[in-house]
Amino acid sequence: MIDQSDLQKLVGFDASSKEAAVLSLYLDVDPRGRTVEQYRLALRHLLESVNGNATKEDRARIERFVEMEYDRQSRGLVCFSCEAENLWYAFPLMAPVSDTVFTGLRPYIKPLGGIMDTYGRYGVVLVDKEGGRIFVFNLGAVEGITDVVGEDVKRHKQGGWASARFQRHEDEAAYRNLKDAAEITAELVRTGQMRRLILAGTDANVAQFTTLLPKQAQQAIVATLSADVSTNATEIGERSLALIREVDATRKQQLVERLVTTASKDGPATLGLASTLAAGFAGRVYHLVLDDSYAAPAVRCDNCGYVGVEEAAVCPLCEATLRVLPDAADSLVRWAMTQDLEVTFLHDDALHETGHIGAFLRY
DSSP states (O other): OOOHHHHHHHHHOOOTTTTOOEEEEEEEOOTTTOOHHHHHHHHHHHHHHTBTTBOHHHHHHHHHIIIIIOOSOOSEEEEEEEGGGTEEEEEEESSOOOOEEEEESSOOOHHHHHHHHHHSSEEEEEEETTEEEEEEEETTEEEEEEEEEOOOOOOOOOOHHHHHHHHHHHHHHHHHHHHHHHHHHHHHHHTTSOSEEEEESOHHHHHHHHHTSOHHHHHTEEEEEOOOTTOOHHHHHHHHHHHHHHHHHHHHHHHHHHHHHHHHTTOSEEESHHHHHHHHHTTOEEEEEEETTOOOOEEEETTTOOEESSOOSBOTTTOOBEEEESOHHHHHHHHHHHTTOEEEEESTTTTGGGTSEEEEEOO
């Protein structure tokens, strides 16, 4: 599993001092769509395509991992290798991955960012009157399950005054059970262990549970589904992953419309690589938005940090020698991550008519 420490190391890694190439590989190993032989063949073709750019040691390291170390339990595989700089990471993921290979002075993290944007931390809370179960998912895999079990609540059938008294007692017990589950859920949201929430249960229980959540946790709710507390983690994972994809598609469509509208009205937004790079260099960007398949070259000055799209050998600001970036979009994503900015990755070339990339600006 990828944690924040791993991600920061990848974002900050730079092999330019030794001019060593980093081999980055993303491989679809989903057994529902590929046999072992099929993804082995895909791996072979990917590595052959970078023969001459990646070292034989790095290609062999990835091949060895896939053949001898990978446990064949995931749907996607992400590897980064640079033996010259002692860099090696292998991340099996339960989230889907598209075949991609890349060589450069830095790890190619843009596809990884897209995976994390869609399938990053979320929680599913199954609630009923006895309490609930809280599932924490990250990149499609369950990271933890918390059972919140309170007082047993069973309706009494006898009538009269005693029945009303028992019903009040049981309503109070159900309220306490839901409140305990809500407090744990709110803490998981507050600490960042769940960025989005899916609630499951009867309409009445979900509605009551929602009112018990603080505003921050209520704002994290993205969807509801029908399930009871006995549903196993595998089923919850499958159903919630499909639901997260649907929610994510709707969110991103709305985001694109807002970005394009804001930019067209000369508001605090920009579209296209050149203007987005300029805004980033000026420190104006707070939310980067780009098509996940978009790649374009640019030039960078390692002395002052200038980045531009025009071909040039010398920096226009400090006259230092410029370095070619094979994928400026990846460089922007890396920069945004180091600044802890929000990054949204779009699918299906959603920004193709407006330059494939853009950003919301601070001013």
